[in-house]
Structure formats: structure tokens, C-alpha cells
Amino acid sequence: MQSQQKLFHGHFLPYVQWWRSLPAIERDWFLYSHVSLWVVFGGGTQLTVLGQPKASPTVHLFPPSSEEIQTKSKATLVCLLGSFYPGSVQVTWKADGQQISTGVETTKPSKQSDNKYMASSYLSLDASKWKRHESYTCQVTHDGKNFEKSLKSSECS
Numbered sequence: 001m002q003s004q005q006k007l008f009h010g011h012f013l014p015y016v017q018w019w020r021s022l023p024a025i026e027r028d029w030f031l032y033s034h035v036s037l038w039v040v041f042g043g044g045t046q047l048t049v050l051g052q053p054k055a056s057p058t059v060h061l062f063p064p065s066s067e068e069i070q071t072k073s074k075a076t077l078v079c080l081l082g083s084f085y086p087g088s089v090q091v092t093w094k095a096d097g098q099q100i101s102t103g104v105e106t107t108k109p110s111k112q113s114d115n116k117y118m119a120s121s122y123l124s125l126d127a128s129k130w131k132r133h134e135s136y137t138c139q140v141t142h143d144g145k146n147f148e149k150s151l152k153s154s155e156c157s
Contacts, residue, residue: 057084075130079138
């Protein structure tokens with residue numbers, strides 16, 4: 001524990017000293033106009049300091065291409081998340097209501113020019129598995145709320 005504290009203080013000490021040197025009004029202005037800081041402590045307690053109003057993500061779900069299914073015997077579903085703030089999300093994939101964790105890749109959120117965030121998540125399946133399930137859902141959890149998009153494999157070419 002003590003070595004972790006030394007590492008923390010050694011890494012952040014210059015920033016703390018700079019921060020303390022600012023007048024209080026400048027610190028407040030900086031926090032409220034520029035900063036979106038989130039830190040995860042220990043086993044996953046997250047602290048978020050907001051620098052702008054919260055924004056819920058837009059969620060778009062795209063089916064696999066018929067070309068990928070035919071030529072590669074693979075099926076990749078794509079879930080695009082956009083315009084959310086703060087920049088922390090969790091993505092869960094479901095097939096017929098059951099959570100899937102195999103074949104899932106989710107990007108780290110990246111900041112857009114409007115200071116909101118975007119990310120993407122991919123579910124890669126064998127083509128045979130794609131048709132075994134009727135529905136697929138991309139569930140996004142942001143700021144404690146769930147946002148879902150679903151599609152039916154039977155309605156995709």
C-alpha cells in the first residue's frame with residue numbers, strides 16, 4: 001500500500017502543486033469549463049468530475065454484411081455509440097435475451113470535437129451461429145441508464 005501511495009504522489013505531485021498555485025476562482029473555472037475526469041479506485045469504484053452537461057449516447061446497431069457471411073463464414077455485428085458525456089460506458093451483447101461475452105470487442109471511448117465521446121463495439125460470430133438466434137441486442141449502460149438497440153437475424157439479408 002505504501003509503495004502505491006509513493007507512486008501516486010510521485011506521479012501526480014507536479015499537477016497537485018500546479019493546481020494549488022492557482023487562485024480558487026481559476027480552479028473553479030477550469031473544472032467547470034474544461035475537465036471531464038474519471039478515475040477508477042480499487043476494485044472498480046468510479047469517481048467522475050463533470051465539466052459539461054451530461055449527454056446520453058446515440059446507439060446504432062448494424063447487421064453483418066452478406067458478403068462477409070458468404071466469403072468468410074463470419075458474421076460481425078457493429079454497435080456505434082456517439083455523442084455521450086461523460087466518457088464512460090459499458091456495452092453488453094445479448095442473443096435472444098441471453099448475455100454473450102465471447103467474440104466481443106469494445107473500443108475505449110474517444111473524445112470528439114464537441115468534447116463528447118464516441119465508441120464502438122463488435123460482436124464476431126461464426127456464420128452458422130448468426131442464424132441460430134432470432135434477435136441480437138446491443139445494450140449500452142451510461143450514467144446508470146440502459147439504452148438498447150436490437151435486430152432480428154431473419155430480417156437481415
